[in-house]
Amino acid sequence: MTTPNLNPNPKPKPKPNNNNTSWSMHPTLHEAVSERLSDANLTLTFHATDESDTNSHEYDTNIMGRFTCHNRACSARGWTSKKVAITIRMYPGAAYNARVYHQRCRSCHRLARPVLDASYAERVAYRLKKWCGVRGLERPVFGTGLGAGGRSEAPHSSWLCEGCRAGRCGAGSGAGAGAAAVGEGVGERGRRYVGRVDEMGGMGGGVDGPGWGGEMEGPWWL
Template sequence: MPGAKTKPAKQGEKSPLPCPDWVLASDSNVHVAGDRSWFGGDYTAFNSVLADGSQVEGIGTVDLPTKRSPSSIGRSRHTTLRLANVLHVPGAVYNILGSPIVLEYQLDVNFEDPSQSSIRDQEGHPIAYFQRASRSNLITLRLSGPPVGPKVGPSLLGTAGYYINATWPATEIQRWAVCQASIDAYRDLGVGQDVGLDIHPAQTSQPPPSARQMSHDEHPMSVEELGQIFGAVSLQGEKMISFMFPSLHPSVLDVVANAVPSAWFNGRDSEDDSNNDWDTNVMGKFICDNRRCRKPGWGSKKVAIRIRGYPGSGYNAVVYNQRCNHCDVLGVFTLDEDSYVERVAYWIKRWADVQVEKPEHDKKKGPPHEFEFCEGGKQGHCKACRAALLSRSAGSR
């Protein structure tokens, strides 16, 4: 992303104080911070890469001290805006508020007068507002100043005409999800409080994942023991039978905005309050990472997806994994994003009583769909599995 290039040399060495610029960038599918000091105690070292090649060194939660509104007064006028899963990109020119902000908070942006914009929590309470940068047309978050907020370095806005965008590839997002499951398993063992994973991006030819010793661990496990734990969790994929893709919500909104501008994403995988439910299929590819298996991977045009609707044009979608039909190991999944957006957008419109033509799906047949290896079928949410079972039952009569 141009916004994540190295800071201009004319600015001299990097300021020891954090960059104050948190730029609203709806085209970005992730939050980004350039300074390590913004992160809290859950910071995890994680080597990854953005779509443009910018290097990611870690990920964690960022708590930003903010003022609720321009007119707020009294002790309660200050609060905290919490951002989860923020990427640490040391080469970033500016910090970025990406599209996940609309999943975490209620956002109302006034582009004419950003100070009249607001960020509210799920109960509707104001948390923060925006301002227009003095030397740029960009909209930035208004932070609380000292002594409530931290001392920050000089603004870099206006020093370079970068297009602000950060895209974290779906393959890297999935790698992080797998690593989170590994971290949870490691902590459940009671070996320590924090762990940093030095995982190399899938695009490189670096060696397999390895674990760093914990800084607070008085009796660290050996790298071999950690590798066995992480390998077992990663290969068995116990917690990865299904996926949700909130980062694709902006793409869905682009398709439905004219007809259903109020569409919103429900991040809870729950049937509570759901008023619509539909099982269908999307497309994707799978890799078998079992080193003892001879099958490298497979593609599927019948990946199970369950789409649910909620009052007020809310929705979510759960995509189900598949297992290798040679070794029964869960696959490493890569979603065909276009098919996901098409299916989800279609049902959002249908449920909103919008006249929409049924999409023409690719008539080419893929590999036979096998119920035994489909996690969606096991959960009762695979359209292709139901059809296969009905056909099998009819053939046995």
């Protein structure tokens, strides 16, 4: 006797929430990095596997990004950060990648993945050029509120930063703080988002919209 199907139209299983991971890589921004390497006649490929035991170079620094809290029960809409932790790695065979650490919402503590602006491509390209021996480079500096030594005076909530938890954030007091404090200047000089490099690797227009202002400011700094 055949058992009747009591649920002929089962609901599809929910897709995994990528926002639950503590970091991500952004291969769609490789084109933007390549464009910034072209003036030095450098061609590198994106290393899709995150490996810490086969790389030839490694550097921790900070970039800028915008976060959205996707928790519908949370009153917070999102925030911007000038201190998004990132680990840049170079591998044999002219390959590289960059691990970008996520941050937590101050209100509900849910993890959020950032939407990155042009500082990602500029920082990554600068570091790759340094490793490839390019001389006479002007280091990229972003953001406001520079204190002594080029570090930002804005408070950094380390307990909300996955880079700090991993000891990779130069804005916190973790094990990786020293590396990012030199060479590129973790403190950042404020500017408008006049066209950002988005997740599709292209240049968008302004990002003003519901809940967002035109300046790199948000409900809190991270």
